[in-house]
C-alpha cells in the first residue's frame with residue numbers, strides 16, 4: 443500500500459487500524475512471554491532470565507523489556523485485564539504505573555488491584571500519574587517517601603544502600619587491591635555469594651544431612667565443580683543464584699560424584715528439571731515451593 447496515495451480520512455483510519463492491531467499484538471506478546479517464562483525456554487538459548495532474553499534475543503531496550511515483563515506478570519495475576527489490553531484501554535505505561543504502585547503501597551489483594559487498575563482505563567499517562575498521586579496521598583505514602591534502601595533497577599538487578607563502618611570499608615579496599623578488581627559491585631556480589639553459600643552449606647552439614655542414600659553433595663565435590671565451572675552457570679554463564687545440579691537426576695539413579703554434578707543458575711536448574719521431569723510435574727512443584 444502506497445500511503446502517500448491515501449486521502450486524509452483514509453490515512454487517519456488506516457493509522458487507527460494499525461494501532462488496534464498493535465494493541466492485540468501486545469496482549470499476544472505478553473502471553474507468549476508468560477509461556478516462555480513458564481517453560482524457562484530462554485535457558486535453552488543460553489540466557490539466565492526472561493529479562494536477558496528480551497534484551498539480547500528480542501532486542502528490546504532495558505526499559506522496554508522491563509515494562510513488558512512487568513505487564514506480563516500483571517496479566518498473569520489479573521487475567522481479567524486481557525481484553526482491556528487488547529482494546530487499548532489499558533496501556534503498557536498505565537499497567538507499569540499500577541505495578542509500581544502495588545509494590546510501593548504493598549497492595550497484594552486481587553480485588554483491590556482490579557479496582558485500582560479499572561480506574562486507569564482510557565487515561566493518558568499524565569491522568570494516570572495524577573490518579574496514582576491521589577491514591578498515594580490517600581494511603582499516606584506520599585511524603586516523605588518510604589525509606590527504601592533497596593530499589594529495583596531491572597527485574598534482575600537491585601540497588602541497595604549499605605552503611606559500612608570505616609574499618610569494614612578499609613578491609614573492602616584491601617580485597618579490591620588483592621583481587622585487582624575495580625568494580626566494587628562485583629567484589630561485593632562475590633563476597634555475599636561466597637558467604638551465603640558457605641553459611642547454607644555449614645547449616646546443612648550441621649544437620650547431618652549426609653545419609654548414605656541422600657542427594658547430599660559433599661563440600662569437596664562442590665568445590666571441585668565450582669572451580670571447574672569458573673564460578674558461573676555452566677549453561678548460560680550467569681553468576682546469579684548458583685545451585686548444584688545432578689546431570690542424571692538423583693531420582694533417576696544419578697550419583698553425587700563430581701562427574702554427575704554441575705553448577706547451574708536457578709533458572710537453568712529449573713529448565714533442566716522441566717526437561718528431566720516434564721512441564722506438568724514441575725509446574726506443580728514450582729507453584730508449591732515458590
Ligand SMILES: [Zn+2]
Nearest residue numbers: 675678707710
Ligand atoms: Zn544459567
